[in-house]
Amino acid sequence: MRADRRDRASHGQAARSFGLGDAVLVAAVALAVAVGGIAQAAAAPAAAQSADAGKDAPAIAYPAGYALWTHIKSGLITSAHAAYPRFGGLHHVYGNAAALQGFRSGNYPDGAVLVYDLFETRDHGDGIIDQGPRRHIDVMVKDSRRFAATAGWGYAEFAAGQRNDRLKTAERDGCAACHATRRQHGDVFSEWANQAETAATGS
Ligand code: HEC
Incomplete structure (x- = not known):
């Protein structure tokens, strides 16, 4: 079980041994590509849509101060993977106090927020x-009433330096569909790397 977790793909990481099984990985990658395709289509001039077309309520607020939350894990997606254009680079996952409760109990309470903080990488050549x-941050917010249609999670994405969610409905559905493959884990992929190290303080 432990080994499975370690090798699990992340936002579509290398295919070594995806704990969810190869079929799911293939489906997940297909989804990622589909989501990317939708984004491109939406951006094409031929689509003749305003920047806000396809956006739906309710809006998710920028998670101010998230970098002071608990670091859950980090991961690297290289150009060798199909998800690289959209999710590639070095990412750090952060969770607020309610999210930590979810990691401990397996049940994410309303108010839980998770952030996938994505950075480009710089190869110094040495x-x-x-x-x-x-690059951007991806956000998941638990509110079982507002987001009942997607297992209680709302999904948002903020470009670097921006404070407004840039996702369109189809993209948001893509987030939810892939995260739904982790239903037994509350739709959350990350495992809390340092959970054992928090035992001493009970925090
Ligand atoms: C193809 C599958 C897939 C899609 C599509 C996807 N994700 Fe994820 N997401 C993952 C995986 C896998 C991880 C785990 C990353 C890790 O383990 O480092 C993850 C991690 C996250 C996390 C950190 C919490 C967690 O579940 O580990 C957030 C927040 C997140 N994604 C938001 C989004 C948002 C917002 C979208 C849509 C723009 C999205 N995701 C689309 C697979 C996906």
Whole structure:
């Protein structure tokens, strides 16, 4: 079980041994590509849509101060993976206090927020790969009434430096569909790497 977790793909990481099974990985990658395709189509001039077309309520607020929350894990998606154009680079996952309750109990209470903080990488060419500029943050907010249609989670994405969710409905549905493959884990993929190290303080 432990090994499975370690090798699990993330936002479509390398296919070594995806704990959810190869079929799910293939489906997940297909989804990621589909979501990317939808984004491109929406951006094409031929679509003749305003920037806000396809957006739906309710809006999700920018999770101010998230970098002070608990670090859940980090991961790297390289250009070798199909999800790279959209999710590639170095990411750090953060959770607020309610999200930590979810990791402990398996039940994410309303108010839980998770952030996938994505950065470009900088290869110095001497064996050191560094964190580059931020690309965007992906956010999941638990509110079982507002987001009842997607297992209680609302999905949002904020471009670096932006405070407004840029997702369109189809993209949001893509987020939810892939995360739904983790239904037994409350639709959350990440495992809390340092959970054992929090035992001493009980925090
Ligand atoms: C193809 C599947 C897939 C799609 C589509 C997808 N995700 Fe994820 N997401 C993942 C995986 C896998 C991880 C785990 C990353 C890790 O383990 O480092 C993840 C992690 C996250 C996390 C951190 C919490 C968690 O579940 O681990 C957030 C927040 C998140 N995604 C938001 C989004 C948003 C917003 C979208 C839509 C723009 C989205 N995701 C689309 C697969 C997906």
